[in-house]
């Protein structure tokens with residue numbers, strides 16, 4: 001049962017997963033997950049160009065590496081990580097405290113509908129956290145309302161399956177010649193924002 005308050009009914013399945021089994025597995029393997037995206041992480045942070053006074057929103061922050069690195073850069077501002085998973089946020093809070101980052105804050109919420117204060121953030125970042133919205137238009141509108149004038153969104157999302165050699169190799173090996181189930185195009189999940197036209 002999800003413990004997240006104010007989850008939109010359209011995101012109930014994601015909340016059940018991330019605030020359930022997925023949310024238990026990820027914190028136990030957080031360092032491994034962080035290492036897996038290490039090369040991309042640096043590009044995300046460079047693109048975000050966070051300044052010392054910025055107010056940063058991290059969407060789908062998980063165990064919080066991006067939030068912590070944003071908080072280090074926004075040393076006179078703050079970074080707020082938002083996620084569906086109580087367990088992942090517990091790990092995020094522990095790590096931020098251990099690393100001496102009082103300006104890293106964490107909120108358990110559905111970013112699609114959470115009543116963020118209006119126009120307070122300078123930049124919103126997301127490392128693989130924005131592909132799971134059931135209603136991306138509502139979610140990005142909600143996030144846009146939290147960004148101040150000139151605010152920007154920098155997100156890391158997956159390319160289509162054809163551009164992910166390791167994904168295809170693994171799924172083909174597991175399928176062992178059987179037809180692969182194909183999720184509906186643009187369904188919430190890793191490839192939801194893979195098409196460039198979905199992000200513009």
Ligand SMILES: C[S@@+](CC[C@H](N)C(=O)[O-])C[C@H]1O[C@@H](n2cnc3c(N)ncnc32)[C@H](O)[C@@H]1O
Nearest residue numbers: 018060061062083084085110111127128129132
């Ligand atoms: C693939 S994980 C990425 C976690 C983290 N950003 C990282 O890079 O390690 C996706 C995260 O998005 C979160 N998420 C999915 N839908 C969300 C929503 N509607 N609101 C807030 N967080 C969400 C999940 O709980 C999960 O932690």
